[in-house]
Amino acid sequence: MTRMGTARTVPHHIAIVMDGNGRWATKRFLPRVAGHKKGLDALRACVRHCGDLGVKVLTVFAFSSENWNRPADEVSGLMELLAAALSREVPQLQAEGVRIHFVGDRSALSDKVRTGLAQAEALTAGNHRLVFNVCFNYGGRWDMTQAAAQLAARGEAITELSLSRAMALAHVPDPDLIIRTGGELRMSNFLLWQAAYSELYFSDKLWPEFDAAAIDKAIADYGRRERRFGRTSDQVAPTAPRTTRKAA
Numbered sequence: 001m002t003r004m005g006t007a008r009t010v011p012h013h014i015a016i017v018m019d020g021n022g023r024w025a026t027k028r029f030l031p032r033v034a035g036h037k038k039g040l041d042a043l044r045a046c047v048r049h050c051g052d053l054g055v056k057v058l059t060v061f062a063f064s065s066e067n068w069n070r071p072a073d074e075v076s077g078l079m080e081l082l083a084a085a086l087s088r089e090v091p092q093l094q095a096e097g098v099r100i101h102f103v104g105d106r107s108a109l110s111d112k113v114r115t116g117l118a119q120a121e122a123l124t125a126g127n128h129r130l131v132f133n134v135c136f137n138y139g140g141r142w143d144m145t146q147a148a149a150q151l152a153a154r155g156e157a158i159t160e161l162s163l164s165r166a167m168a169l170a171h172v173p174d175p176d177l178i179i180r181t182g183g184e185l186r187m188s189n190f191l192l193w194q195a196a197y198s199e200l201y202f203s204d205k206l207w208p209e210f211d212a213a214a215i216d217k218a219i220a221d222y223g224r225r226e227r228r229f230g231r232t233s234d235q236v237a238p239t240a241p242r243t244t245r246k247a248a
């Protein structure tokens, strides 16, 4: 979906690299998993705020393909947090009209967690207020590879359209705004294909501190961007007041 010209005030689709949980905890002499728990609180508030603002799609990076390389106790802590969140958070999402999707390779997850993901998706499937994609065991390279493998298995030609349709985020338009908290200026294998024309916003705030005011600030910044999609400024804002042009 292309929307040219000055960015809409509220992005249709916001994607977030929720980074900085570990540092938030370490600064407080707490175990890293305590930071992830606090990060879940921030995520709950973020989902609510985005829904209230009229954002239609929220996609978050919760666990990357590469995060398996972390210490075993942190990985198991994150798996337990996902399992606990499934039972605790889903009823509230349902009440708020949020449709949840899990995006990523589920084959490495336990049967119990896989069943929980499918149940949460089925329970919220009729909701339309906000689509909430949780990228878990996700990587942009994994997604492109699995999409190409699907096409190859079906003997389909590889085109931009066929590849897009086989990707794990085919059910939503590309993100308008990608936010990364925690001060790092990189994508870390997040939406590599879908980020082609997303506006990027980086914040030094650690994810557990990224509150409603911080989201508003990111959206205000986005609202000042001019999205050109390869065109010139004159082409995308032809009606902008100019001294050389007569008013119609």
Ligand code: IPE
Residues within 6 Å of the ligand: 018, 019, 020, 021, 022, 023, 024, 062, 063, 064, 067, 078, 182
């Ligand atoms: C992001 O926070 C959450 C996950 C990767 C699961 P981090 O755990 O990467 O936090 P920092 O970057 O170490 O502070």
Ligand code: IPE
Residues within 6 Å of the ligand: 017, 018, 019, 020, 061, 062, 063, 064, 067, 184, 186, 188
């Ligand atoms: C990206 O953060 C992954 C998630 C937020 C889930 P990382 O903390 O894993 O990224 P790097 O390792 O600093 O690039």
Ligand code: MG
Residues within 6 Å of the ligand: 019, 020, 021, 182
């Ligand atoms: Mg990190």
